[in-house]
Amino acid sequence: MYEHTTTVRVRYAETDRMDVVYYGNYAMYFEIGRVEAIRNLGVSYKDIEDMGFILPVVELNIKYLRPAKYDDLITIKSQIKTLPTDHKIIFDQEVYNEAGKLLTIGQVKLYFMDASMNNKIEMPAHMKEKLSVYFS
Amino acid sequence: MYEHTTTVRVRYAETDRMDVVYYGNYAMYFEIGRVEAIRNLGVSYKDIEDMGFILPVVELNIKYLRPAKYDDLITIKSQIKTLPTDHKIIFDQEVYNEAGKLLTIGQVKLYFMDASMNNKIEMPAHMKEKLSVYFS
Amino acid sequence: MYEHTTTVRVRYAETDRMDVVYYGNYAMYFEIGRVEAIRNLGVSYKDIEDMGFILPVVELNIKYLRPAKYDDLITIKSQIKTLPTDHKIIFDQEVYNEAGKLLTIGQVKLYFMDASMNNKIEMPAHMKEKLSVYFS
Amino acid sequence: MYEHTTTVRVRYAETDRMDVVYYGNYAMYFEIGRVEAIRNLGVSYKDIEDMGFILPVVELNIKYLRPAKYDDLITIKSQIKTLPTDHKIIFDQEVYNEAGKLLTIGQVKLYFMDASMNNKIEMPAHMKEKLSVYFS
Numbered sequence: 366m367y368e369h370t371t372t373v374r375v376r377y378a379e380t381d382r383m384d385v386v387y388y389g390n391y392a393m394y395f396e397i398g399r400v401e402a403i404r405n406l407g408v409s410y411k412d413i414e415d416m417g418f419i420l421p422v423v424e425l426n427i428k429y430l431r432p433a434k435y436d437d438l439i440t441i442k443s444q445i446k447t448l449p450t451d452h453k454i455i456f457d458q459e460v461y462n463e464a465g466k467l468l469t470i471g472q473v474k475l476y477f478m479d480a481s482m483n484n485k486i487e488m489p490a491h492m493k494e495k496l497s498v499y500f501s
Numbered sequence: 502m503y504e505h506t507t508t509v510r511v512r513y514a515e516t517d518r519m520d521v522v523y524y525g526n527y528a529m530y531f532e533i534g535r536v537e538a539i540r541n542l543g544v545s546y547k548d549i550e551d552m553g554f555i556l557p558v559v560e561l562n563i564k565y566l567r568p569a570k571y572d573d574l575i576t577i578k579s580q581i582k583t584l585p586t587d588h589k590i591i592f593d594q595e596v597y598n599e600a601g602k603l604l605t606i607g608q609v610k611l612y613f614m615d616a617s618m619n620n621k622i623e624m625p626a627h628m629k630e631k632l633s634v635y636f637s
Numbered sequence: 638m639y640e641h642t643t644t645v646r647v648r649y650a651e652t653d654r655m656d657v658v659y660y661g662n663y664a665m666y667f668e669i670g671r672v673e674a675i676r677n678l679g680v681s682y683k684d685i686e687d688m689g690f691i692l693p694v695v696e697l698n699i700k701y702l703r704p705a706k707y708d709d710l711i712t713i714k715s716q717i718k719t720l721p722t723d724h725k726i727i728f729d730q731e732v733y734n735e736a737g738k739l740l741t742i743g744q745v746k747l748y749f750m751d752a753s754m755n756n757k758i759e760m761p762a763h764m765k766e767k768l769s770v771y772f773s
Numbered sequence: 774m775y776e777h778t779t780t781v782r783v784r785y786a787e788t789d790r791m792d793v794v795y796y797g798n799y800a801m802y803f804e805i806g807r808v809e810a811i812r813n814l815g816v817s818y819k820d821i822e823d824m825g826f827i828l829p830v831v832e833l834n835i836k837y838l839r840p841a842k843y844d845d846l847i848t849i850k851s852q853i854k855t856l857p858t859d860h861k862i863i864f865d866q867e868v869y870n871e872a873g874k875l876l877t878i879g880q881v882k883l884y885f886m887d888a889s890m891n892n893k894i895e896m897p898a899h900m901k902e903k904l905s906v907y908f909s
Binding site for chain 1: 519521524525526527528529532555557558559560561562563564565568618
C-alpha cells in the first residue's frame with residue numbers, strides 16, 4: 366500500500382453560510398491530496414499531463430461525518446491500496462481536523478487516458494516504476 | 502416519485518485546464534438542481550433555513566460518463582424516489598448536455614437537522630405536505 | 638453605448654461564513670454579464686475563442702456597496718461605453734438585487750489577443766460589425 | 774510599513790480552459806495573503822471575527838500582468854503601508870511566480886465593522902497594538 370498525507374488550511378472562500386466548508390469543496394481537497402501523493406513519488410501530476418496523459422475522475426464517493434471549519438488546518442490522507450494493472454487507479458482518501466477527528470471519507474476512481482481522452486491506457490511506466498516499490 | 506429539471510449554462514470559472522468542467526463542480530450543479538426542485542414544490546430552501554432547519558449533505562456519489570464543456574446549456578434532473586419517513590432524504594441526480602447525452606449520474610443523501618446541527622429531525626411539515634402529493 | 642442585463646440566482650456555494658456572497662465571486666458574475674452581453678450581439682464568446690482569439694482580463698476594479706445574499710436573484714448590467722478602436726475593450730458593470738438596490742460597481746478592461754497570448758490584436762471583424770451598430 | 778509574504782500552490786480547480794488561473798481567483802489569493810499577514814502579527818483573522826468584528830472588502834483593484842499556471846508555487850506579498858487611524862485598512866498585494874516574475878498587482882480596501890455590519894469601528898485595540906510596532 367502507498368499512503369501520503371498533506372495539510373491545507375481552510376480558506377474563507379471555501380466556507381458557506383452554514384459556517385462550514387461547502388460540501389463540494391472536498392473534491393478539491395481530495396485532488397490536492399492525490400497531487401501531493403503523486404509528487405511524493407517523484408513524479409508531478411503536471412509532468413504526467415505534459416507527457417500527454419490525463420487522469421479524469423470517473424467516480425467519486427464521499428461520506429461526510431463532521432464539518433471542517435474556517436481556518437482549520439486539515440490533514441488529507443491519500444491511499445493507493447492496490448497497484449493498478451490496467452487503466453484504473455483508486456485513491457482512498459480521508460480528511461482530518463487538527464484534533465485528529467475524521468471529517469470525511471472518500472474514494473476516487475480515475476482512468477489513465479491519452480490527452481485526447483479517446484483512449485484508456487495503462488499507468489505511465491515512469492509512474493508505475495515509482496509506485497511499484499510500495500507493493501513489493 | 503417527484504422529479505424536477507432545471508438548466509444552467511456552464512461558466513468559464515467552472516472549467517479547468519483539461520477544457521472541461523472541473524469534476525468538483527458537479528456537486529454545485531446537483532445543489533442547484535435540489536434547490537430548484539424544492540422551490541418548485543412551493544417552498545424555498547432559503548425559507549427552510551430561515552425556519553431554523555438545515556439539510557447538510559451526508560453522502561455524495563457521482564459517476565462521470567462524459568464531460569460538460571464551456572458554455573454548454575446543461576440540464577440537471579433531480580428525483581426523489583421515496584417519500585422520507587425519518588430524517589433522511591435522497592436525491593437521484595443526473596446531468597445532460599444539450600444533445601441529450603447523459604454526462605453524470607449522482608446520488609446525494611441529506612439529513613434534516615435543526616440549525617444547531619445537533620439534532621436530526623423529521624422533514625418539516627410544510628415541505629412534507631407539498632411533497633406527499635407526489636407519492637399518493 | 639451598448640448595454641445588456643442578465644440575471645442569475647446566488648448559489649449556496651457562492652456564499653461564505655459572513656452569510657453574504659464571497660467578494661471574489663463578483664468577478665465571476667461580471668464575466669457572466671460580459672458573456673451574455675456578447676451573446677446578445679449575435680456572437681458567442683465561445684465562438685470567439687474557437688476562432689483563435691481570446692480576451693484575457695488585464696484590469697479589474699470593484700467597489701462593494703452592499704452584499705448579495707443567498708438565493709437573491711441578482712441583475713448584472715454590462716455596458717460598453719466606447720467602441721474599441723484598438724486591442725482594448727472596457728466593460729462597466731453593476732450588480733443589483735431584486736429590490737433594485739445597487740450592490741457592486743465594477744470596471745473590467747480586457748485585451749483582444751490571439752490564442753497564443755503572444756500578440757494583441759484588434760477586435761475581431763465579426764464582433765466589431767455587430768457592436769458598431771450601437772455607436773452610430 | 775508592515776510586509777508579509779506567503780506561498781501557495783496553484784490548484785487544478787483554480788485553472789480555466791485558457792490553461793491559466795481564472796482571473797477571479799486572485800481575490801482568493803489576496804485574501805490568503807492578508808489572513809497570513811495578520812496571523813504573522815500574532816492575531817488570527819478568525820479570532821477577530823470571534824471577537825465580534827468583521828472586515829468586509831469595500832474596494833478591490835487588480836492589474837493582471839502575466840498569468841499564473843497550474844502547479845505554480847506562487848508567492849503572495851501583502852503590505853500595509855499606512856497604520857489605520859480610522860475604520861479603513863488598505864493592503865497592497867502582489868503575486869509572483871517561482872521565477873520571481875510579477876504576475877499581478879492589487880490593492881484591497883477593507884472596513885473594520887461590528888459583526889452586524891451596521892457600524893464602522895476603529896481597528897480592534899489588540900490588532901492595533903501588534904501592528905503599531907511596524908510604524909514607530
